[in-house]
Amino acid sequence: MITIKEIAKQLNMSTTTVSNVIHGKAGEVSPDTRKKVEEFLKKVDYVPNINARNLAQNESKIIGLALKARADKYENLIMDPFVSVLIGGVEETIRNAGYFMMLYISSDIGEIMRHVSTWNVDGLILFGMLDDDGIRVSEKYKKPIVCIDTYSIEGLKHFTNVGLDDEQGAYDMASYLISQGHRKIAFLSDNTKGVDLARLNGYKKALQDNKIKFKSSDFLQIRPRTEDIEASLEEICSRAKEFTAIMCVSDLYAVTLMAALEDRGISVPEDISIVGFDDNMLGQLHRPALTTVHQDVKSKGITSADTLLKQLSGKKTPNQIKLPTHLVIRNTVRNINKN
Amino acid sequence: MITIKEIAKQLNMSTTTVSNVIHGKAGEVSPDTRKKVEEFLKKVDYVPNINARNLAQNESKIIGLALKARADKYENLIMDPFVSVLIGGVEETIRNAGYFMMLYISSDIGEIMRHVSTWNVDGLILFGMLDDDGIRVSEKYKKPIVCIDTYSIEGLKHFTNVGLDDEQGAYDMASYLISQGHRKIAFLSDNTKGVDLARLNGYKKALQDNKIKFKSSDFLQIRPRTEDIEASLEEICSRAKEFTAIMCVSDLYAVTLMAALEDRGISVPEDISIVGFDDNMLGQLHRPALTTVHQDVKSKGITSADTLLKQLSGKKTPNQIKLPTHLVIRNTVRNINKN
DNA sequence: GGCGGTTACTTTTGCGCATAAGTTGTACGC
DNA sequence: GCGTACAACTTATGCGCAAAAGTAACCGCC
Numbered sequence: 154m155i156t157i158k159e160i161a162k163q164l165n166m167s168t169t170t171v172s173n174v175i176h177g178k179a180g181e182v183s184p185d186t187r188k189k190v191e192e193f194l195k196k197v198d199y200v201p202n203i204n205a206r207n208l209a210q211n212e213s214k215i216i217g218l219a220l221k222a223r224a225d226k227y228e229n230l231i232m233d234p235f236v237s238v239l240i241g242g243v244e245e246t247i248r249n250a251g252y253f254m255m256l257y258i259s260s261d262i263g264e265i266m267r268h269v270s271t272w273n274v275d276g277l278i279l280f281g282m283l284d285d286d287g288i289r290v291s292e293k294y295k296k297p298i299v300c301i302d303t304y305s306i307e308g309l310k311h312f313t314n315v316g317l318d319d320e321q322g323a324y325d326m327a328s329y330l331i332s333q334g335h336r337k338i339a340f341l342s343d344n345t346k347g348v349d350l351a352r353l354n355g356y357k358k359a360l361q362d363n364k365i366k367f368k369s370s371d372f373l374q375i376r377p378r379t380e381d382i383e384a385s386l387e388e389i390c391s392r393a394k395e396f397t398a399i400m401c402v403s404d405l406y407a408v409t410l411m412a413a414l415e416d417r418g419i420s421v422p423e424d425i426s427i428v429g430f431d432d433n434m435l436g437q438l439h440r441p442a443l444t445t446v447h448q449d450v451k452s453k454g455i456t457s458a459d460t461l462l463k464q465l466s467g468k469k470t471p472n473q474i475k476l477p478t479h480l481v482i483r484n485t486v487r488n489i490n491k492n
Numbered sequence: 493m494i495t496i497k498e499i500a501k502q503l504n505m506s507t508t509t510v511s512n513v514i515h516g517k518a519g520e521v522s523p524d525t526r527k528k529v530e531e532f533l534k535k536v537d538y539v540p541n542i543n544a545r546n547l548a549q550n551e552s553k554i555i556g557l558a559l560k561a562r563a564d565k566y567e568n569l570i571m572d573p574f575v576s577v578l579i580g581g582v583e584e585t586i587r588n589a590g591y592f593m594m595l596y597i598s599s600d601i602g603e604i605m606r607h608v609s610t611w612n613v614d615g616l617i618l619f620g621m622l623d624d625d626g627i628r629v630s631e632k633y634k635k636p637i638v639c640i641d642t643y644s645i646e647g648l649k650h651f652t653n654v655g656l657d658d659e660q661g662a663y664d665m666a667s668y669l670i671s672q673g674h675r676k677i678a679f680l681s682d683n684t685k686g687v688d689l690a691r692l693n694g695y696k697k698a699l700q701d702n703k704i705k706f707k708s709s710d711f712l713q714i715r716p717r718t719e720d721i722e723a724s725l726e727e728i729c730s731r732a733k734e735f736t737a738i739m740c741v742s743d744l745y746a747v748t749l750m751a752a753l754e755d756r757g758i759s760v761p762e763d764i765s766i767v768g769f770d771d772n773m774l775g776q777l778h779r780p781a782l783t784t785v786h787q788d789v790k791s792k793g794i795t796s797a798d799t800l801l802k803q804l805s806g807k808k809t810p811n812q813i814k815l816p817t818h819l820v821i822r823n824t825v826r827n828i829n830k831n
Numbered sequence: 832g833g834c835g836g837t838t839a840c841t842t843t844t845g846c847g848c849a850t851a852a853g854t855t856g857t858a859c860g861c
Numbered sequence: 862g863c864g865t866a867c868a869a870c871t872t873a874t875g876c877g878c879a880a881a882a883g884t885a886a887c888c889g890c891c
Contacts, residue, residue: 154609156877167841172879183839200609204546205877208846213543237576244597253607256595258583268592270493270539408777415779435777438747440754495847506871511849522869544847547876834890842883853872859865 155197164193175201207273216247216461217274219257219265221281235433235450239301242454243278250462276461279303297464299457304347313470315457319348322446322478323355326400326428329444329480331363334490335398335426338365341373341389341410342402349402352430356400373399375406386413393425397489404429404436404445411439411485422487432481441484448478494536503532514540546612555586555800556613558596558604560620574772574789578640581793582617589801615800618642636803638796643686652809654796658687661785661817662694665739665767668783668819670702673829674737674765677704680712680728680749681741688741691769695739712738714745725752732764736828743768743775743784750778750824761826771820780823787817 157175161168166186173182174190182190207213218240244254255272257265262282269277276297300314330338340356342349353372360367373392376385390413393399401407407429411421421427421441429436429445436443453476460470496514500507505525512521513529521529546552557579583593594611596604601621608616615636639653669677679695681688692711699706712731715724729752732738740746746768750760760766760780768775768784775782792815799809 154612157879158877168878169842169880170840173840176879181839186839200606202547202612202877203610204543204552204612205846206879207543208541208547208848208876209878209880211846237579240576240579240595241597244595248596248598253611254595256579256583256593257587258580259587267539271542272592273493273541273543412777412779412781435774438751438774439778440751442751493847496849497847507848508850508872509870512870515849520869525869541847544876545849547846547878548848548850550876832891835888837888838886840884840886842881844879844881846878848876849874851872851874853870855868855870857866857868859867861863 154202155199156202157199160190160193160197160199164190166190175199211273213273213275214252215255215272215274216243216252216458217255217257217265217269217272217277218243219259219269219277219279219282221260221262221279235431238450239280239454242451243458246455246458247462250458252462276465278457278461297461299461299464301453301457302348304351313460313464313472313474315453315460315474316348316476317448317453317478318475319351319478320355320358322430322448323352323400324359325355325478325480326430326446327356327359328363329482330398330400330426330428330486331359331365333426333486333488335486336365337396337398339371339373339392339396339399340402341375341399341406343375343377343406345372352402371396375410382409386410390414390417390419393419396425398426398428398486401427401429404431404433404443407443407445407485408435408439411443422485426486428486436483444483444486445481446478447481448476452476493541494538495541496538499529499532499536499538503529505529514538550612552612552614553591554594554611554613555582555591555797556594556596556604556608556611556616557582558598558608558616558618558621560599560601560618574770577789578619578793581790582797583793585794585797586801589797591801615804617796617800636800638800638803640792640796641687643690652799652803652811652813654792654799654813655687655815656787656792656817657814658690658817659694659697661769661787662691662739663698664694664817664819665769665785666695666698667702668821669737669739669765669767669825670698670704672765672825672827674825675704676735676737678710678712678731678735678738679741680714680738680745682714682716682745684711691741710735714749721748725749729753729756729758732758735764737765737767737825740766740768743770743772743782746782746784746824747774747778750782761824765825767825775822783822783825784820785817786820787815791815 157168157171161171164171170182170186171190174187175194203214220236240256247254252275255268255274257268259265274296276299278299278301280301282300282303298312300312302316303314304316327338338356338360340353342353345353357367373389375389376382386409389410393414399410401410407427411427414421414425414427419425427443429443432445432447433450436445456474456476460474463470496507496510500510503510509521509525510529513526514533542553559575579595586593591614594607594613596607598604613635615638617638617640619640621639621642637651639651641655642653643655666677677695677699679692681692684692696706712728714728715721725748728749732753738749740749746766750766753760753764753766758764766782768782771784771786772789775784795813795815799813802809
């Protein structure tokens with residue numbers, strides 16, 4: 154690895170001159186010298202030592218992407234196919250802007266923060282953080298942060314959240330189910346916080362607007378831990394006949410549920426209609442193909458990265474960015490109007 | 493961010509003493525002093541500035557994970573659910589060893605190498621690289637490299653490849669199909685290089701060992717680009733009746749194919765048997781559940797990282813590490829013996 | 832013809848850390 | 862009571878870079 158010093162020596166000039174050429178400072182170096190240096194740089198294939206540069210400039214050109222991984226297989230965010238698409242969107246965007254991405258996967262927010270401090274990361278994108286975590290992070294960390302799909306941060310100043318209009322998406326889906334004649338619609342999820350809550354609210358609102366009463370028994374809770382999943386699915390399937398449709402909080406759950414139903418001889422959409430949310434490969438490749446709410450995961454990644462980049466260049470960004478969704482009607486919903 | 497210098501000043505001692513405590517150099521600092529420093533460090537929540545440390549030590553504690561992303565949706569490696577699992581395995585392992593992971597996703601190997609040089613990355617894990625790329629990389633890069641699923645590197649010295657015993661896995665699967673009475677077995681893939689070639693060879697070997705002749709028309713080529721995929725699938729489905737079984741090079745293709753077959757009224761496994769390779773969520777959640785060859789992707793990630801770590805500590809590692817596979821018999825193969 | 836301004840440089844400093852080299856003080860052996 | 866050994870420090874140096882401060886030459890101008 155050749156250094157500026159060595160180049161300066163070989164070219165018989167000072168390191169500052171070389172450095173100035175590298176940084177394109179016009180007017181501070183004569184065209185002749187510039188050309189000479191540039192050619193030499195190319196010849197020796199010079200690459201700067203980032204550690205030295207960062208040390209001198211007190212910046213890092215690193216953006217941290219922290220994924221909060223949970224302990225268990227089904228709970229583990231990283232399992233979902235869409236995570237890698239999201240990562241890809243972020244990486245591409247920041248790389249094009251001259252930044253690098255450091256990836257942390259951890260369930261320990263404290264550990265993540267230590268890394269962040271050590272590396273003097275310029276900014277952070279947080280994904281999969283639960284409510285309190287995001288807030289705790291903010292207290293220690295004075296640099297730009299963008300959260301993805303974190304609802305709890307409204308009102309906090311130096312945050313921007315990039316998410317979906319989950320409530321609207323769920324509202325649209327529930328309305329669609331109702332338009333197809335469904336009245337007994339369950340909502341399946343594993344919790345009632347954040348994104349899940351927003352989707353639940355959208356669903357409830359659609360019921361209400363159509364004068365359908367929501368009962369707490371309409372909420373089906375799936376327990377995604379490996380040791381619980383089977384019992385949980387059994388329980389849900391045994392209650393399937395109470396409903397004409399189940400609205401799942403994600404495609405992953407929708408497809409998991411459909412497999413469980415099929416294993417018990419319950420046909421989709423003949424016996425029951427199932428819908429998801431996300432529109433990922435799982436639902437696209439399932440037969441019957443899953444009716445779901447589409448979100449563009451890659452642009453979610455890109456938007457998050459763009460937003461962070463904006464903050465890094467000193468611009469203000471809104472507290473909430475809600476990306477649109479749209480319905481994708483495929484084949485897991487039966488029209489029961491003519492019954 | 494508090495520095496060693498500042499700590500030393502406040503504690504009224506030299507930076508070297510503080511540094512020695514941080515590095516746990518026993519015998520060079522008295523227990524009293526040590527304790528005093530340690531308490532202070534904890535109190536102020538000291539984190540070292542990695543740029544300064546790396547600059548002083550000429551190392552980076554960074555491991556690069558480079559994914560070669562291809563241009564198109566279906567071709568894009570990052571789409572496959574198992575990629576994020578692999579990333580997770582690598583990240584966890586190196587983090588536990590005190591390293592950090594820098595992720596590059598790029599189709600431009602030159603760009604990746606520039607990053608690698610700039611950051612003075614200690615080691616590299618390459619995934620999804622085609623044959624030549626890996627070799628080109630090696631010429632420029634003198635540090636430890638671990639390739640994942642790259643077959644072309646045999647014989648090259650400072651490489652280790654971590655992969656599967658693909659040939660054996662495919663051999664086992666083809667043998668199983670034959671044991672179920674199948675004689676007209678197609679092999680579906682998008683290329684005949686690297687991993688795909690090894691799997692193809694295993695399949696051919698099993699045919700040969702069972703005195704079944706392989707014809708070149710038994711190789712079904714899927715063209716995964718968005719603009720080709722439909723036509724490609726149509727073509728393959730139209731030839732389905734020529735075979736009793738199709739062995740797909742991946743679960744992704746197997747599930748994609750099954751969806752296409754179903755759309756054309758061809759039932760699996762009644763009309764044709766389909767098997768995959770990888771054992772990911774796609775096949776697990778499909779109904780009928782996919783018979784496939786299992787690979788443990790997470791341990792592939794862990795093994796790759798472990799191997800690199802070994803190299804970093806100066807140990808020799810073998811040129812090839814082949815992880816075992818095993819058959820997972822589910823419901824997409826029909827036993828046609830009693831016909 | 833001395834002075835401000837500009838161009839094209841060079842010298843110097845310091846970022847935060849690790850470490851080689853140097854400095855005390857003290858215990859111990861003979 | 863003198864040399865040696867060692868423990869427990871401190872001082873000084875340099876990693877590669879950016880940038881502030883310094884220098885020297887030249888040009889124009891009243």
